[in-house]
Amino acid sequence: MIVGKVVGSVVSTRKNERLIGQTAKRQAVTNYKKTISSIKREMGTDHTVSIDDKKYNCIYMLITKGKAMTNKERFIEIFRSKIKREGAEKLLDYICSSGSDFFTAPASTRFHGAYEGGLLEHSLNVYECLCDFVKRPRFREKYGFTFSEESLAIAALLHDLCKTNFYKTEMRNVKKNGVWESVPYYTIEDNLPYGHGEKSVYIISGFMKLTREEAFAIRYHMGFAEDENKRNVGKSFELYPLGFALHMADMEATYFLEGKD
Ligand SMILES: [Fe+2]
Numbered sequence: 001m002i003v004g005k006v007v008g009s010v011v012s013t014r015k016n017e018r019l020i021g022q023t024a025k026r027q028a029v030t031n032y033k034k035t036i037s038s039i040k041r042e043m044g045t046d047h048t049v050s051i052d053d054k055k056y057n058c059i060y061m062l063i064t065k066g067k068a069m070t071n072k073e074r075f076i077e078i079f080r081s082k083i084k085r086e087g088a089e090k091l092l093d094y095i096c097s098s099g100s101d102f103f104t105a106p107a108s109t110r111f112h113g114a115y116e117g118g119l120l121e122h123s124l125n126v127y128e129c130l131c132d133f134v135k136r137p138r139f140r141e142k143y144g145f146t147f148s149e150e151s152l153a154i155a156a157l158l159h160d161l162c163k164t165n166f167y168k169t170e171m172r173n174v175k176k177n178g179v180w181e182s183v184p185y186y187t188i189e190d191n192l193p194y195g196h197g198e199k200s201v202y203i204i205s206g207f208m209k210l211t212r213e214e215a216f217a218i219r220y221h222m223g224f225a226e227d228e229n230k231r232n233v234g235k236s237f238e239l240y241p242l243g244f245a246l247h248m249a250d251m252e253a254t255y256f257l258e259g260k261d
């Protein structure tokens with residue numbers, strides 16, 4: 001989905017600031033390592049570009065009124081425009097607070113999104129995949145499954161909230177070109193060991209009420225991949241198809257949109 005009409009063909013980052021169009025073009029020679037040209041043709045596709053060893057999905061290099069949105073801005077924009085229920089603003093305040101590392105946390109220690117901002121990127125990728133998945137004619141016409149935009153945003157953006165304050169960085173020695181170097185790596189430090197999907201449901205419920213379908217979808221979004229009671233997973237998908245769609249979107253984002261750092 002592309003928002004807005006003004007799309008720059010060149011984007012760049014400089015001192016954590018995102019530059020677009022002519023501004024990016026002017027500094028392209030001196031800042032060539034952090035500048036991507038001809039981005040326009042990739043907008044809205046699954047193509048990714050790398051700047052500073054970080055991957056950016058072109059879908060999120062969105063421009064509204066001539067201004068590119070960061071993943072954090074995009075998350076907040078979707079959250080505020082789609083999630084209107086009581087307590088939602090308080091939950092967003094918590095996510096944005098210094099007590100939460102949601103926007104900087106990785107999505108995993110070694111696999112998908114194992115870099116700063118990986119969890120945020122994954123949550124947005126799942127949102128795109130989920131919105132797309134539920135548009136399938138079979139889903140809507142054959143089975144008659146429909147979901148509110150609010151439920152889609154809640155399920156996708158918040159399904160992995162359990163990974164907030166879940167990872168920490170440690171250092172280890174690695175030999176590079178025959179020389180030992182101290183490099184950072186992610187490890188797990190779970191201070192609220194309440195499971196995975198169930199922990200996300202627990203955190204969200206502290207701020208706002210979930211519908212039963214949203215709660216089941218988030219609770220069972222890992223599908224059969226976790227050490228779950230298999231009968232419960234199947235039954236929950238049958239009862240609450242949003243869970244099935246969320247699981248599919250989660251897998252699509254993980255295996256096709258995201259990779260190792
Ligand atoms: Fe998950």
Ligand SMILES: [Fe+2]
Nearest residue numbers: 122159160250
């Ligand atoms: Fe996930």
